[in-house]
Amino acid sequence: MALIFPVSIAKMELLRKSMERLNIQESDLKETFVKASGNGGQNVNKVSTAVRLVHLPSGIQIQCSIYRTQALNRYKARALLCNQLAESLVIPEEMKRNKEAVRKKKRKNDQKRRSKKKYAALGNIE
Structure with a gap:
């Protein structure tokens, strides 16, 4: 059933595409309603x-009022x-790149010091 x-x-289509890209299905979501x-x-x-939304596979909780x-x-x-x-998928890649950059900078500083x-x-x- 399409929500x-x-x-x-355009906004609905954008949301649908981003949910598809991140492999989020409505069956993975637990939705409850509370008073704001x-x-x-x-x-x-x-x-x-x-609205309180819980993504069951990742355990991420969102509350929106x-x-x-x-x-x-x-x-x-x-x-x-x-x-x-999307952030949780991107951040590990950025951290990996930052680690490599820090390692190179440290190596270069060590060479300068020596x-x-x-x-x-x-x-x-003399």
Whole structure:
């Protein structure tokens, strides 16, 4: 069953593609609705508009109460989940590249230090 949210077709298509790319399926999501907090008056106190979304394979939890409507919060929670999963996939690659860069910089500094020490020792002999 395809979910329909009150957003533009372009936004729906973008969400669908990012969920496909990250291999997120609706059956992997556990969705619960809770009452939001903060400003909003009676609507906040009476209606469960906040959405709590749990991605079961990764255990990532998202709670969204940005909008006053449940449907928009459902859409936004899925978008936030996609962003968080994409970050968790990208960060290990960046960390790996940063580690290599730090290792090269350390090696270069060590060479400089040894070189300075060598030439300082030669200068003291003369």
